[in-house]
Amino acid sequence: MYPSLKGKVVAVTGASSGLGKAIAQRFAAEGAKVVVNYLTEDDKPDLVIEEIKANGGEASKIQGDVSQEHDVKRIVQFAVETYGTLDVMVNNAGIQAEIPTEELTLESWNKVIQTNLTGAFLGSREAVRHMLDHNIKGSIINMSSVHQQIPWPHFAHYAASKGGIKLLTETLALEYASSGIRVNNIAPGAIDTPINAEKFADPEAKKDVIDLIPMGYIGKPEEIAACVVWLASSEASYVTGITLYADGGMTKYPSFQAGKG
């Protein structure tokens, strides 16, 4: 547990499922006031709010598309209007789609870049504006992927968006370090969330993924949420501009395991 998170106001984008949901729940368990952003009611954001409240936590929901400037402004405004400020911004919302690059339309490219990369930019910028205006030594955490480092054929738009998030994070960390605003990045490996549900429903495809993970299992959303709360807490007070890989060793050349190579 991180006592420094008690009472802090945290906004999490894409928080109605998968990693965002686990992150929202963990912040609430730490005593933070959580703004749960969701895209559509189909995502059932009320279930997340109800679960948090049933466990004694505090949370409110706001619809918003992170690729839209106006919506991201609304999300930050909502946090300020509801809970008085914003201390932590988690830019988690993201999408992926498998498309060979020769078939990748500009529309599909733009959709992924605008959600994953532009969404992280807008969320970071709005959070920074609020933090600078109110002299808040806040924390911004972006959700990248191992594919900011590992090339991924058929996912060129996704890999490009995550590569962009890496340097967005590092640049903002440098730009706002002297204001006490920390900006960090998390790079999950393969985690058991709806984004992978179809793939992991196929036992062979799931085994192929597990074979790429030295630790030998698909990660759990809670294992990523644990990284996020640590980065947001005062325990990480001297940490800015990093990518925290939470990938079971996936980026450590698994094909070299057991003395191969």
Ligand code: NAI
């Ligand atoms: P997910 O599909 O369960 O969650 C993504 C959430 O983002 C959904 O709730 C969705 O409604 C929301 N979302 C999508 N577009 C949005 C938009 N324009 N505005 C607001 N919300 C939007 O998937 P997951 O796994 O929880 O993904 C969360 C983040 O983690 C993503 O950025 C993803 O790229 C990243 N990630 C996930 C990995 C995994 O294995 N699950 C691995 C590496 C990175």
